[in-house]
Amino acid sequence: xxxxxxxxxxxxxxxxxxxxxxxxxxxxxxxxxxxxxxxxxxxxxxxxxxxxxxxxxxxxxxxxxxxxxxxxxxxxxxxxxxxxxxxxxxxxxxxxxxxxxxxxxxxxxxxxxxxxxxxxxxxxxxxxxxxxxxxxxxxxxxxxxxxxxxxxxxxxxxxxxxxxxxxxxxxxxxxxxxxxxxxxxxxxxxxxxxxxxxxxxxxxxxxxxxxxxxxxxxxxxxxxxxxxxxxxxxxxxxxxxxxxxxxxxxxxxxxxxxxxxxxxxxxxxxxxxxxxxxxxxxxxxxxxxxxxxxxxxxxxxxxxxxxxxxxxxxxxxxxxxxxxxxxxxxxxxxxxxxxxxxxxxxxxxxxxxxxxxxxxxxxxxxxxxxxxxxxxxxxxxxxxxxxxxxxxxxxxxxxxxxxxxxxxxxxxxxxxxxxxxxxxxxxxxxxxxxxxxxxxxxxxxxxxxxxxxxxxxxxxx
Amino acid sequence: xxxxxxxxxxxxxxxxxxxxxxxxxxxxxxxxxxxxxxxxxxxxxxxxxxxxxxxxxxxxxxxxxxxxxxxxxxxxxxxxxxxxxxxxxxxxxxxxxxxxxxxxxxxxxxxxxxxxxxxxxxxxxxxxxxxxxxxxxxxxxxxxxxxxxxxxxxxxxxxxxxxxxxxxxxxxxxxxxxxxxxxxxxxxxxxxxxxxxxxxxxxxxxxxxxxxxxxxxxxxxxxxxxxxxxxxxxxxxxxxxxxxxxxxxxxxxxxxxxx
Numbered sequence: 278x279x280x281x282x283x284x285x286x287x288x289x290x291x292x293x294x295x296x297x298x299x300x301x302x303x304x305x306x307x308x309x310x311x312x313x314x315x316x317x318x319x320x321x322x323x324x325x326x327x328x329x330x331x332x333x334x335x336x337x338x339x340x341x342x343x344x345x346x347x348x349x350x351x352x353x354x355x356x357x358x359x360x361x362x363x364x365x366x367x368x369x370x371x372x373x374x375x376x377x378x379x380x381x382x383x384x385x386x387x388x389x390x391x392x393x394x395x396x397x398x399x400x401x402x403x404x405x406x407x408x409x410x411x412x413x414x415x416x417x418x419x420x421x422x423x424x425x426x427x428x429x430x431x432x433x434x435x436x437x438x439x440x441x442x443x444x445x446x447x448x449x450x451x452x453x454x455x456x457x458x459x460x461x462x463x464x465x466x467x468x469x470x471x472x473x474x475x476x477x478x479x480x481x482x483x484x485x486x487x488x489x490x491x492x493x494x495x496x497x498x499x500x501x502x503x504x505x506x507x508x509x510x511x512x513x514x515x516x517x518x519x520x521x522x523x524x525x526x527x528x529x530x531x532x533x534x535x536x537x538x539x540x541x542x543x544x545x546x547x548x549x550x551x552x553x554x555x556x557x558x559x560x561x562x563x564x565x566x567x568x569x570x571x572x573x574x575x576x577x578x579x580x581x582x583x584x585x586x587x588x589x590x591x592x593x594x595x596x597x598x599x600x601x602x603x604x605x606x607x608x609x610x611x612x613x614x615x616x617x618x619x620x621x622x623x624x625x626x627x628x629x630x631x632x633x634x635x636x637x638x639x640x641x642x643x644x645x646x647x648x649x650x651x652x653x654x655x656x657x658x659x660x661x662x663x664x665x666x667x668x669x670x671x672x673x674x675x676x677x678x679x680x681x682x683x684x685x686x687x688x689x690x691x692x693x694x695x696x697x698x699x700x701x702x703x704x705x706x707x708x709x710x711x712x713x714x715x716x717x718x719x720x721x722x723x724x725x726x727x728x729x730x731x732x733x734x735x736x737x738x
Numbered sequence: 739x740x741x742x743x744x745x746x747x748x749x750x751x752x753x754x755x756x757x758x759x760x761x762x763x764x765x766x767x768x769x770x771x772x773x774x775x776x777x778x779x780x781x782x783x784x785x786x787x788x789x790x791x792x793x794x795x796x797x798x799x800x801x802x803x804x805x806x807x808x809x810x811x812x813x814x815x816x817x818x819x820x821x822x823x824x825x826x827x828x829x830x831x832x833x834x835x836x837x838x839x840x841x842x843x844x845x846x847x848x849x850x851x852x853x854x855x856x857x858x859x860x861x862x863x864x865x866x867x868x869x870x871x872x873x874x875x876x877x878x879x880x881x882x883x884x885x886x887x888x889x890x891x892x893x894x895x896x897x898x899x900x901x902x903x904x905x906x907x908x909x910x911x912x913x914x915x916x917x918x919x920x921x922x923x924x925x926x927x928x929x930x931x932x933x934x935x936x937x938x939x940x941x942x943x944x945x946x947x948x949x950x951x952x953x954x955x956x957x958x959x960x961x962x963x964x965x966x967x968x969x970x971x972x973x974x975x976x977x978x979x980x981x982x983x984x985x986x987x988x989x990x991x992x993x994x995x996x997x
Contacts, residue, residue, distance in 0.1 A: 546867070
């Protein structure tokens with residue numbers, strides 16, 4: 278049986294999963310029970326066998342002693358030597374007779390006189406005695422019996438019994454081992470079975486963490502588990518409702534803003550058309566108004582877009598040629614090189630969102646990097662890769678994740694008024710790319726500025 | 739009687755060339771929107787863009803106004819109190835081929851499809867900007883004059899006369915005039931002029947709608963569907979306006995019918 282120290286047990290509890298702990302507990306319990314049974318069995322069996330053997334040897338010795346006695350009494354016989362040799366008979370029993378201080382010994386060379394003096398003394402005084410002793414490294418049973426004018430001794434080996442007991446203990450130990458393994462198996466099965474609802478809970482929680490707010494636990498019949506499932510599902514409902522409400526709120530606000538925005542945009546357009554009729558101060562005011570109303574409009578559009586459901590409707594998917602998308606987006610902007618080395622594969626995507634991704638990347642380069650200088654389109658490992666290079670100041674490594682957050686200012690607070698961006702462009706890029714199961718990251722551009730790399734997988738056609 | 743399929747909302751209308759606008763006169767636009775401030779701002783801005791603008795605050799008012807004073811284009815907000823925009827759109831379409839531009843809340847919503855199915859020629863998304871709107875209206879009004887010299891074009895058993903704005907089916911031993919909206923008519927002419935060659939979606943969007951935006955293929959697809967409903971024997975298995983997968987559309991030529 279393995280012993281587990283308290284410290285080790287603490288370690289086990291902390292490190293091993295519950296199923297394993299249950300399995301180990303089952304194994305330990307089953308080994309403890311079978312071990313106890315084995316020990317008891319071993320003791321009972323060994324003492325029984327031993328007593329049987331002792332009894333047999335004693336009886337045999339008594340019969341032999343009787344024969345020797347008769348020979349000694351019969352004066353016609355010429356001594357017990359022949360009989361003693363006959364009794365030993367080349368077996369494993371040593372037979373010895375002491376008369377007048379002389380030993381007559383026959384059988385395997387046993388050092389009979391070396392037997393305990395008390396044993397011989399007891400027999401010498403007329404009391405039969407027996408004792409288990411070790412002679413020449415072997416466990417033996419010595420039986421000493423009084424005979425006329427001496428002591429008769431038989432020494433029988435117990436080694437045969439020993440091997441029987443060894444076999445028995447081996448069988449019992451194997452039994453304990455097997456029961457430990459069975460306990461482990463049973464415990465692991467029972468643990469898994471008992472924890473299955475927890476596994477479902479974990480899977481559901483993992484799905485929810487991954488963004489699937491529809492994940493729910495099945496109804497449980499078990500009175501112990503039903504409250505857990507119910508609580509989890511209620512929490513999930515609340516969470517889903519809250520997430521939807523938050524998403525809807527941004528959308529609703531933007532939606533409501535569009536009516537006043539329509540009035541604003543058109544009123545500003547009228548002013549702009551009459552710019553020449555205005556005083557220089559009013560002209561400046563109109564220019565400011567015009568620029569910010571334009572940005573406001575873009576921002577409301579971006580907010581609406583970002584508060585939409587991220588998932589792509591299947592009907593919006595079509596075979597898109599990224600070279601087409603890029604060429605189209607770059608078309609209206611001078612000074613950008615479109616670099617297509619190898620023809621990339623077409624991707625199954627929402628063309629509108631791909632357009633938006635490329636437009637936003639070009640806008641981003643224009644706002645923060647002095648304008649894109651090169652747009653590369655090439656095949657990637659699983660689809661198509663787009664690289665947008667600028668020659669601007671670049672983006673420090675520690676900000677390369679942050680710039681994809683909504684309203685991230687890229688660590689340069691207060692500079693946004695110069696750029697004309699809405700603070701949502703790259704967040705939308707990240708969102709659309711994610712919706713296509715693609716990747717987006719920022720690297721250093723060989724032109725000195727930033728390089729935004731977008732990879733869109735081919736998708737299933 | 740002929741067996742030419744004719745959708746319920748198609749009614750006999752004049753599809754002939756030449757509008758109701760006198761040469762040199764300003765294009766008349768009716769703005770239908772329930773928000774007074776938007777009506778006012780759009781009227782001022784569209785007036786600046788050179789249009790003669792009238793306004794209505796509801797679908798009912800719009801119908802009344804149109805019955806009295808015809809216009810060249812209707813700008814119709816789909817979110818209207820009382821009779822909703824889609825219903826107004828369907829009624830207007832049932833009455834004729836008056837160009838309709840719908841104003842939708844979101845470009846990606848099913849509202850766009852619904853509006854186009856209801857017979858709108860084009861759509862704009864809120865917030866509506868007069869400059870962009872003006873471009874849409876001009877493209878729509880221009881749509882009436884296909885730039886082709888050919889007097890008669892044929893696709894299968896359909897005869898198209900661009901000058902007269904006439905589409906005539908010779909089918910089952912009979913002859914019937916088909917009434918198309920100007921957008922449908924223009925699409926058919928573009929395909930017929932190409933003479934069986936593929937016209938890409940991009941080209942069709944640019945030539946018919948002046949769109950420089952390839953992304954929105956719904957606009958084109960819905961109009962093609964409506965066109966097929968009017969001229970095809972079986973719109974589900976088109977034999978005249980054929981889809982070229984991943985590229986665009988083409989008109990059937992004699993070889994298609996033989997093969």
